[in-house]
Amino acid sequence: MSQGQNGAELRLVTPGSAIGPTSGRRVGTGALIQGDEIIATRVGHVRERHGTVSVDPVASCYMPRSGDLVIGTVIEARSNLWFLDINGPFQALLPMSLAPWKVEFGGTRDHADINDSLLMRVQEVDEVQNVVATMKGIGLRRLAEGAVLDIDVQHNDALRAEGAGLLKRLRDLSDCRLVLADNGRLWADGDAAGIDWLRSLLRAVAAAGRSDRFEAILDAHAANAPNQGDA
């Protein structure tokens, strides 16, 4: 057992492990009902909230959902649309009608070329995982500066918990502007020292694999942070 952020015991389960009898409880993500029992489908920590039992996975991949904020990398530009890698099983499609620029037919590469990073929202995901993205919205733009860092998607909840306290600490300690996307990518804009510090921190978090260790790892790295201010 390990301790959660509120001190509650976290029970680690593996696929097929019995979590307990259903007895009127609903099943959330990472679990399913088999007979009268709730069983885990992933390695993760059991969480029960408002009568819903779910498993917070310790490892997972990004599955796009409508409305997600994502950072995509252009991998193909056609005459009237872009294909982007959004760190999921499928590429996202950005038609020029949903881009923020006035794009001439055949002129897509003038606005976003191969390997450019774009901050977008997922407009639509259909039942066979066709993903359409949009850049029409406040703050959605091409990320011309800074660096895009990888972060395991299961850490997003921990970073955003309690008023995004951890994310604010990251921002203060690194002295970087940060945008945390839903698809396991973090955009950081600031000094090279701050970005390097973030990169080494995220590498340590990835090696640990667990969200509840994020804060402890951050504490351990805080002494080397570029901005020691009031963080």
Place this chain on the structure above:
Amino acid sequence: MMGGYGDVKLLNDDGTRLDGRTVDEMRPVEIKAGILPAAQGSAWVKHGLNVAVVAVYGPMEAHPRKIQRQDRAVLDVRYNMAPFSTSDRIRPGFNRRSREISKVTAEALESVVLLERYPRSKIRVEIEILAAEAGTRCVGITAASVALADAGIPMRDMVVGIASGKIQDTVVLDLDKAEDNYGQADLPMGICPNTGELVFLQMDGDLSIEEYNLATEYNYKAAAEIHEIMVAALKERYDGGEA
């Protein structure tokens, strides 16, 4: 076809086997999860002298598009024995045996992986046998289960691969190389330890119904033991070994 080597002595006079094990004793098993940083999930399994490394990639878009399934993911399993895995060098690349084992391993794992969660995609499972000493297909299945769990792929249960067999008219658990080569029968199984489901079964040689039942009993008992080691490996990776 097994058998035909009746003059090879595989059991000691006291009923133990040539390596000192009792008839229902399996070889020592060690498992580690998450050993390859470049893969989404990975596992290392040492079962007796067998050593397998498995890497899992995906889910990713299935290519070529003709292999895509609109309602579920495709499990692409590749089993391969390294050229140095046996005493005789193996010619690198796929052969009929590796294709057959890749196919049956994929079918065993398809029974537990929730493929319907990832339509049109592909999950790649690369099984590399680094050292072989009989029972590599079972070791590959066990390692693939741990690697899939490590990758966060949703599954109803894990699958444990284990084999029993018959030597000198005696049913024994977990055949080693000599027993596999000179024994009378081999019964590898893929067992879901939590549900008790049998998702993979092959048989080489002849067993009576009583012998089959005894071999199955041995396999189920060993599967429970191996499952504990699999769970401990995953807990070691993600929980620092705490139960």
